[in-house]
Amino acid sequence: MSAVLQNLVNQPYKHGFVTEIESDIAPKGLNEEIIRLISSKKNEPEWMLTFRLQAYEKWLSMSEPRWQNVKYPKIDFQSISYYSAPKPKKKLASMDEVDPELLRTFEKLGVPMHERAALAGVAVDVIFDSVSVATTYKEKLAEVGIIFCSISEAVQTHPELVKKYLGTVVPVGDNFYAALNSAVFTDGSFCFIPKGVKCPMDLSTYFRINTEESGQFERTLIIAEESASVSYLEGCTAPKFDTNQLHAAVVELIALDNAEIKYSTVQNWYAGDEKGIGGIYNFVTKRGLAKGANSRISWTQVETGSAITWKYPSCILRGENSVGEFYSVAVTNNYQQADTGTKMIHMGRNTRSTIISKSISAGNSNSSYRGLVRIAPTAENARNYSQCDSMLIGNQCSANTFPYIQVNNNSAKVEHEASTSKIGEDQLFYFLQRGIDTEEAVSMIINGFCKEVFQQLPMEFAVEATKLLSFKLEGSVG
Amino acid sequence: MINQNSKTLLEVRGLHANVNGIEILKGVDLTVKSGEIHAIMGLNGSGKSTFAKILAGHPAYEVTAGTIIFNDQNLFDLEPEERARAGVFLAFQYPIEIPGVANNQFLRLAYNTVQSQRGKEELDPLEFDDFVREKMKLLEMSPDFLDRSVNEGFSGGEKKRNEILQMALLEPKLAILDETDSGLDIDALRIVANGVNQLTNKDNATILVTHYQRLLDYIVPDYVHVMESGRIIKTSGKELAKELEAHGYDWINTDDRGNTAGVRP
Numbered sequence A: 001m002s003a004v005l006q007n008l009v010n011q012p013y014k015h016g017f018v019t020e021i022e023s024d025i026a027p028k029g030l031n032e033e034i035i036r037l038i039s040s041k042k043n044e045p046e047w048m049l050t051f052r053l054q055a056y057e058k059w060l061s062m063s064e065p066r067w068q069n070v071k072y073p074k075i076d077f078q079s080i081s082y083y084s085a086p087k088p089k090k091k092l093a094s095m096d097e098v099d100p101e102l103l104r105t106f107e108k109l110g111v112p113m114h115e116r117a118a119l120a121g122v123a124v125d126v127i128f129d130s131v132s133v134a135t136t137y138k139e140k141l142a143e144v145g146i147i148f149c150s151i152s153e154a155v156q157t158h159p160e161l162v163k164k165y166l167g168t169v170v171p172v173g174d175n176f177y178a179a180l181n182s183a184v185f186t187d188g189s190f191c192f193i194p195k196g197v198k199c200p201m202d203l204s205t206y207f208r209i210n211t212e213e214s215g216q217f218e219r220t221l222i223i224a225e226e227s228a229s230v231s232y233l234e235g236c237t238a239p240k241f242d243t244n245q246l247h248a249a250v251v252e253l254i255a256l257d258n259a260e261i262k263y264s265t266v267q268n269w270y271a272g273d274e275k276g277i278g279g280i281y282n283f284v285t286k287r288g289l290a291k292g293a294n295s296r297i298s299w300t301q302v303e304t305g306s307a308i309t310w311k312y313p314s315c316i317l318r319g320e321n322s323v324g325e326f327y328s329v330a331v332t333n334n335y336q337q338a339d340t341g342t343k344m345i346h347m348g349r350n351t352r353s354t355i356i357s358k359s360i361s362a363g364n365s366n367s368s369y370r371g372l373v374r375i376a377p378t379a380e381n382a383r384n385y386s387q388c389d390s391m392l393i394g395n396q397c398s399a400n401t402f403p404y405i406q407v408n409n410n411s412a413k414v415e416h417e418a419s420t421s422k423i424g425e426d427q428l429f430y431f432l433q434r435g436i437d438t439e440e441a442v443s444m445i446i447n448g449f450c451k452e453v454f455q456q457l458p459m460e461f462a463v464e465a466t467k468l469l470s471f472k473l474e475g476s477v478g
Numbered sequence B: 001m002i003n004q005n006s007k008t009l010l011e012v013r014g015l016h017a018n019v020n021g022i023e024i025l026k027g028v029d030l031t032v033k034s035g036e037i038h039a040i041m042g043l044n045g046s047g048k049s050t051f052a053k054i055l056a057g058h059p060a061y062e063v064t065a066g067t068i069i070f071n072d073q074n075l076f077d078l079e080p081e082e083r084a085r086a087g088v089f090l091a092f093q094y095p096i097e098i099p100g101v102a103n104n105q106f107l108r109l110a111y112n113t114v115q116s117q118r119g120k121e122e123l124d125p126l127e128f129d130d131f132v133r134e135k136m137k138l139l140e141m142s143p144d145f146l147d148r149s150v151n152e153g154f155s156g157g158e159k160k161r162n163e164i165l166q167m168a169l170l171e172p173k174l175a176i177l178d179e180t181d182s183g184l185d186i187d188a189l190r191i192v193a194n195g196v197n198q199l200t201n202k203d204n205a206t207i208l209v210t211h212y213q214r215l216l217d218y219i220v221p222d223y224v225h226v227m228e229s230g231r232i233i234k235t236s237g238k239e240l241a242k243e244l245e246a247h248g249y250d251w252i253n254t255d256d257r258g259n260t261a262g263v264r265p
């Protein structure tokens, strides 16, 4: 099924443009020249090129991390092409032209109609007036002074903001993949909420219409000024495919005094087939800086896809009374591997953080929670509560928990709870004996298990995530 | 209530079954007609729960020989959930805990699934809430149990009551109550027994697995069977339970350990 889907979604553009496309792909390999090429293709100012080159310098001196609990063959970074011109997508005239198999999958997942259209490559204005939706959306945001565009566009239109904040939370040399991303990123989102503005709607990449595919090195920067707030949604539940195996994104969030940023992700990249062949390597650096007093950064993630997931959305709690939250559900099946968790760095006084991590492993998969809670000497009265629950389905999978706690201030209070459970044959039989079928039983058990995380998701997202999980785990029990 | 003209609801013949390659059931024969109440007694480990779970279709047990006809259907043709929907209900000896799943949600889903199977009306959460509360009154159960996770942290007796609550909701054709009386206090035993009595009628049947006469004082069986080493070795009327209680299982003389067991007198 996955392979069929992959073909469906990744159907190459059938007519024309072949030569044009080929001529616009940079030769494989990474060197200074390629970086200059990317920067000039994007018509970037000098400081942006400098940023990239500095990152590249750092990257050259670094080596690929190996401490994470995942296994994969060595990546040849010189065999990747780091720039290709935006591809024209094939547009279908109506939903009737979409492969029915694909539609059935969307149906099953409960993907909303407008998303289905976009994903299947139907010209969206056939389904609804996308131009007017996008325009209304943009107008509404502009009225209150919110900037929401692609990061390439922001570099051109708001260079002072990008320059001021880019790389301040995740420095160019932060880690191997962040350095690589900083050197070669091609696109991503930029979002700026000015002082005192509460963003009137959830911002989602889906509505950032007119942007091309962000490619494998995506860069996101979100800034909430004093007393501003925003809820940002990334990804969607529909299966997502890409011919690039390596994905190394960087996301930076900055919250000033009394500001609030809520970042929700549903990740469903291609996970490889049931034998573990193929699938995306998803190596992501996500970090939020709760810079101002009383600021709040909240990460919610539902990670279901990718062959390998390796990410730790983190919070640096610098402002007094600032709050960091991490709510995560990670599902692995077949031969998927996930090493995910968070870092809560308490620096300010009275800072608080909450970590709720739920991992569900099935098949031959492996899931690790890795988390760091650090209380700096300056963090008077810091509080952390962590809860890490693992659920195993079947006997071939495994789950690990690696909590690291560093407390350098005696007034801190740090709590950690962990549990491992199993969906047992007898639990399932209890449902069956009451007339409830396996699929519904698993979905009920899983939803019960993930409740605290799903509650954090925006309503529509939560409903989709629920279905997605059942879909992912279909057939893995009983 | 015995009525020779009643329809045969369950017919078990020569049932053999293994678990992990060990033979546990070695030729069980049993006939149950609608309207009847049967008690199965027997030493620990004699195979009573195994038999009950096989009727419900538990995947851990492998049937190696024999037949089971339930309500004119080959029971082996039905998946466990289909058996439940067809009216086979098992009140477990050890009801399992299901953390994170709210009891009311679970009960409603079970109820609606079985209702829709019978072509009857399903209830929305509000309607169901009223409905289930009425049933709980019957069993003198606090509505607090609705919001808790299924069986999680329930006391032994509370779990048993929750089983009978499910029986009351699902109105099975064949109810198998596996030691529902163990763990119940004296008042609870009476309440639960009353509940079961109210649910029995001429169209359904009940199999009670028990070790004690005191349950049978409340729910009077039409037949009492003794199981030993995976077979029913003696079948008699309700007085058999009292005799067993007075004399123990050794009292059954060797003549009874023959082949006629399980076949009605």
Ligand SMILES: Nc1ncnc2c1ncn2[C@@H]1O[C@H](COP(=O)(O)OP(=O)(O)OP(=O)(O)O)[C@@H](O)[C@H]1O
Pocket: B019, B020, B022, B024, B042, B043, B044, B045, B046, B047, B048, B049, B050, B051, B060, B093
């Ligand atoms: N999964 C299993 N693996 C091995 N042996 C099993 C398994 N399940 C049941 N048995 C064995 O089968 C035999 C019958 O067990 P069963 O639970 O049916 O007895 P019972 O008559 O219900 O006893 P009790 O009165 O104690 O409830 C026992 O010896 C038990 O140990």
Ligand SMILES: [Mg+2]
Pocket: B048, B049, B050, B093, B178, B179
């Ligand atoms: Mg038993």
